[in-house]
Amino acid sequence: MNQEAIQTKMRQRAKELLNSGAVTMVLGWEAGTFWYQSTPILIRQAEDADKLVWNDFCQNNLSKYLLDFRFTNEKIALFLKGCDSRAFNRLLQDKQIEREKTYIIGIPCEGMKDHRLAQSKNEGDDLPLAKICQSCRYPNPVIYDELLTEEVTPRQKIVDFSDVEAIEQMSADERYEFWQKEHTKCIRCYACRNVCPACNCRKCIFDQATSGWNSKDVNASENQFYAMTRAIHIAGRCIECGQCEYVCPANIPIMLMNKKLIKDIDLLFGDYDAGLSIEGQPPLGHFEKDDPEEFM
Amino acid sequence: MQILEKSKLDDFLQMLAKHQPVIVPTDVDGLSQYAPYQAQMTLLLDGKPTVSPKGIFLPQTEAIYRFKAQGKNLLIAEMENQQTPQVLFFVRHCDVQGIVCLDKVFMSPEYTDQQYAKKREITTIFALRCNGSKESCFCTSMGVDPEKANPAAADVEVYDLGDQFAFEALNERGEKVLSQAAELLSNQDNVILPPVPERKLQLKTEGLPEKLSTTFDAPIWNDFMFKCLGCGTCTYLCPTCHCFDINNKLRGEDGLKLRTWDSCMFDEYTLMAGGHQPRTGKKERIRNRFLHKLQYFYEKHQMFLCVGCGRCLTKCPMNIDISKFVQQVMKEESR
């Protein structure tokens, strides 16, 4: 099914769900200011459903918005791509959201386009897939109430760790220099944290300046402390949606660090992909007697 | 006007750099920003850097004073202000206007911020007349003239003539810096200037502050605020956002009191001791930010605190668009 047909069906289903009273709101995407932007929209009236779009730039992961509606009893329909559905499961596994309050319309996803490159191109120009989408293994929603189209073929079967391996091959000094440069660029806007479906602490330590844990001082060392704390904190819970990198205004390769942790966790605790199901516990969320413990 | 062949730009900057540090727009490890000039550096001459030049005058982190807290004793000592002159190159007219906005705040007659004022005093600003308009540019709607830089901040106007640059000193300070590389410049009268490209994005802003003063409780604020991430991208990249926090860096008994950028998009920004929060959510925070830019600042200083640079339009991860908002408000007026 082509994008336009999917979009038509999206609008139709949103209208039906709102008109029937099955849900009180629908979360989807609408056209942004420029052709390479799509942006989240919350729809309450069936007549607004025609604002919904499905195109090459529906990157935003809508699952996290459910946290904003934790304390309402409204039923919400939302459109989820493969990665977004893993985020949904993650939040469900952490008991942050309630399955009964949602209606998931899954969209098997052919991948989004590189929106940064798009800014220097014209509408209609050929564009490659966004980096994160090129290596997508789960384009099909893993949890849904209905699917809009037939499933698509995953673009990759196994995780491509070649970028992580390239960093691993550096000497410690080279590696330090590499990250130092990247983190010097960080402006500490916290977009990567705020967009991340694995970041769902009620109160983040980086919002507690008086606690003494961190400083608002923006320099390579404090920025690294932030970046590493964030990465370690979501280890085992990252669902590889790449939203952190997508929103970063400083173009820091945040997923590279997340992927390194995915690789290490696979190595230490066996292959694990977060958010595929709500069964069991994330590897760092529980312990087994035979867990490797190099430091004890 | 004084003419420089573009091929000689590097020589020109090197010559200036012998007299004082020169700061230029360039790409540093994948993020465009203003950075100290080094020979053979690639300069960003089309479009503006992602990071605005406000940090030259209001650094993201800056020490205000030193202190030593030892038992019951306290010593406080001010920091040395930067004294060395510097030259800031190729500042777009929107960003020049941004500096004029900052001047209103930090050099207000009641309380002048000496650290800011000193940096302004020692910095010669070369404005770059607009040589290309992006689809996100709406400076003309916000009272910025792409033909002529605001002389309250610009010292030299630079015109892009294709193969050459033309320099026009706007004051004595500008003349002095230009004279440092006089041998590379040739005088020329009647320079024909290329036309400044038309802004693609033009907003009606006449009467906007007055119109907004009646919208505080209007439903317009409910529509698109839900999608805000509450991150600091818009405020940190904005050339006029100037809110800051004051906090410490401690090493034993010695400490530095720091001024760091802060963002009105953060929850902690207005949170009071005891837990009272006057601006509780995304809607209240965005409303305050937009109204500060388009109404509150205008009421105080008769100019917008938005210069139409378009950074937030393209960099907001959720595409919260102040230009669309202005259009919507003005449309409702005509209804």
Place this chain on the structure above:
Amino acid sequence: MTKATAQDVLRINCLTPTVGVITAIREESSDVKTFRISSLDGLKPFTPNPGQLGMLSLPAIGEAMFSITAQEENSIDMAIKATGHLTDALHQLEEGQQVGVRGPYGNGFPLEYCQGKDMLFIAGGIGLAPVRSMIDYCVKYRENFGTLTVIYGARSKEDLCFKEDLFEHWPQVKNMNVYVTIDRPQEDWKGHVGFVPDYIKELAPTPKVAIICGPPVMIKFSLPALSALGFSDQDIITTLEMRMKCGVGKCGRCNIGSCYVCLDGPVFTQEQLKKLPAEY
């Protein structure tokens, strides 16, 4: 390192405090202490008008804006309630502690407007702190004002601030009446029991200039009571609190509409507040 003196403040950065010293600490109530502060050379750190504010800091911990409760020839007083990181630390201090201090900030009470008028002061809990500077002023220049009335309430008698003033000093002042109430009955309390807004209705003062400060809920229910008694919006004066960092209208966070509480406040009339967004 050299010590900055009061004169230096004019020269150096407006965000840099001078060093002061706490010369006396008085316990006002279960969670309020008054700190008396002088400069290192034993002088008044600065001379505030009634209702103006001062920044007090323990630089290693933090800095916050407080109302200046009173002033003597060589000192200023700040009554501070322990509610957070900095104020908890301040409550741990002993006399002789050196602190950072800068000010005065804000507009203060409209002294000229109040000249010759009957004055009503209404306060709840720590809200008496900013109001007290004005009461002190009226008592000091007694002949410049008409009658003085104080209506003050706290949760319990342990929470009453400035007890000496309430029960000893002020009742002695000519044409000055002090009414004190606590929220709930207590065994050895013989005074009035009840909330401030109800007490206002009960006392039914005739319209005059009212200066009111206290917890938001007290203000919320007192304002209609005053309006019902015929007080004009222009004659209802209150002081606001917002989070502040710079105190000089630059750091941004204390704005209410286009007003900065640190510059254009903290004192506002009800007439002014009605024109501002209710975002405080």
